[in-house]
Amino acid sequence: MACSFLPDLLCKFPSIDDTTIRMARKSVDDGFKGLVRAYTNAIDVLVQPLQSFLNFLESVFVNSPWIVILIAMVAIVYYGSRNMRITVGTIVSMVAIGLVGLWNDTMITLAMVTVCTLIAILVGIPIGILMARSERAQSVINPILDVMQTMPSFVYLIPVVMIFGIGKVPGLIAVVIYAVPPMIRLTNLGIRLVDKEVLEAADAFGSSQWQRLKNVQIPLALPTIMAGINQTIMMSLAMVVVASMVGVGGLGRNVLQAINNQFFTVGFLNGFALVAIAIIFDRTSQAYGKRLQKHSEVIHG
């Protein structure tokens, strides 16, 4: 053994002693708790609109007759994709979900994913634009995104729960944290990849910064931004299961119960329901994105 002749200091890593660590940990935890307690009211006020919007959407999804929801979904899917196969697939999978008794849970999950995606888009696109415009913003935001994407979601659930308690809103925040990085990154990338010559032309005709963004950068970055939205939806769907640990209902909670009780069939049924929704969202948004880009496909021979 090397330790027989090496000094102790080089052999066993000299960690800070337990008492100091415990003290530091305790003071950070207590400080954080105190901070949260001090601002409980402010946090509640801040969260309230989010909570009501989420509740409203959920009640709309759950309380409407299933046939209305189904028709609305089919209409959205058809007008988004203009594709019969995707439309028929949507009808078949939604009917199957209803038949196995998961309609209500699916509606709750749909409401959750819809809100999460909207928030991720609203937050992600402006940040992405900011990153594309400023090297400094990019160098600050990029490492934050790296942390958001690699930090295990259970870890940031801890402070989120401490701040917001158990319920839908902390779940929503956890999902958005997980799902927003691709939105930001792909918006940034899309804008940075815009053809320099076209931008130069926009400048040469005297575009203002806003006109340049609105007329050139956003439209030309749109395929990439659409890919970002697609990724965000997929990641929200994946995350609703984890979010069920902090009190989000729907399909995720069923999966969590199935894991705890080893309900093989229930687990898979709910899992497949999630997969079905994911595929519907994915195919529709991709087909829609492609349709937006129709002008670039007809290449002159």
Added chain:
Amino acid sequence: MASHAIEVKNLYKIFGPRGREFVDRVKVGMTKGELNERHGHVLGLQNINISMPAGGVMVVMGLSGSGKSTLIRHINRLIDPTAGEVLYDGVDVCKMNENDLREFRRHKTAMVFQKFALLPHRTIIENTIYGLEIQGIPDSESRKRAQGWIERVGLKGFENHYPNQLSGGMQQRVGLARALTNDADILLMDEAYSALDPLIRVDMQTVLLDLQKELKKTVVFITHDLDEALRLGDKIAILRDGKVIQQGTGQEIVLKPADEYITAFVKEVNRGRVINVETIMKPLSGNPEGIPVVLGTVLEVAARMMTVANQTSAHVVTVDGKPVGSIDLATIISAMVTPISHEPSLQAAE
């Protein structure tokens, strides 16, 4: 509104973070290579002085890397100069604030790009109105104006196509229509025709020349093609390594190339299409002989007229028909072939 001349004065451009510091050293003789190797800065343009004629076509010619595209971008300040002035109507474009510059770009200049730079997600008509749209002109009005220019450049019927559905030549017609719709005094054309097939290029040159006859804009045209420069340019400046090595009319450049570099360029030129009859005519002695040829006719045309008329001599007349000189076929032919004095240096250069 009459166009004004553009005066480029003592213009320097040094690319790099500390370009300004090196201007004085370049002025006292630091070379492009030295600046690049010792200080990591690139000398883009040095001491450019060009007066671009009002209402005429100024051609800036040079090979790639000569700085011609950098120069044209100083006129609407897509690139900021390191030192020097670009004057239009007495105002220095380089000193404008952001707002004035935007207004200048919107109302005084329009640009045509080498790779067209059209907006792929907009139809032809929507691309054409772009300049008017950002000026805030109502849609119906700008569409009406754009429609006229689309028809003038020969794209009627393609208004609702997307750029990708058109060929390169047609896309550049859109680029030209977009610039003309802006109704600006200055038309900047950055290698506008370099990406086109030779036949289409000549076609587009004709379009430009025809339009210019009535529009009389101040056109700045960048090219690497001497034939194009000679065909279009009222005045030509030749750039090499960021310096103007010769400027003047096409005839002056072909007849008196300033150095071997330009000599090498002009040796391939069809001189018969550049040199005018008055350049080589002799003073009239005795009665005017043969057929009349009007002043300003190029040699090739004069030779063709004489051949058709089966004559070996002709006399040059003014527009009013007053005889001013005489010319014969032998003189024309000797002026049309490349002089021997240009040949040996060329062989040495190759």
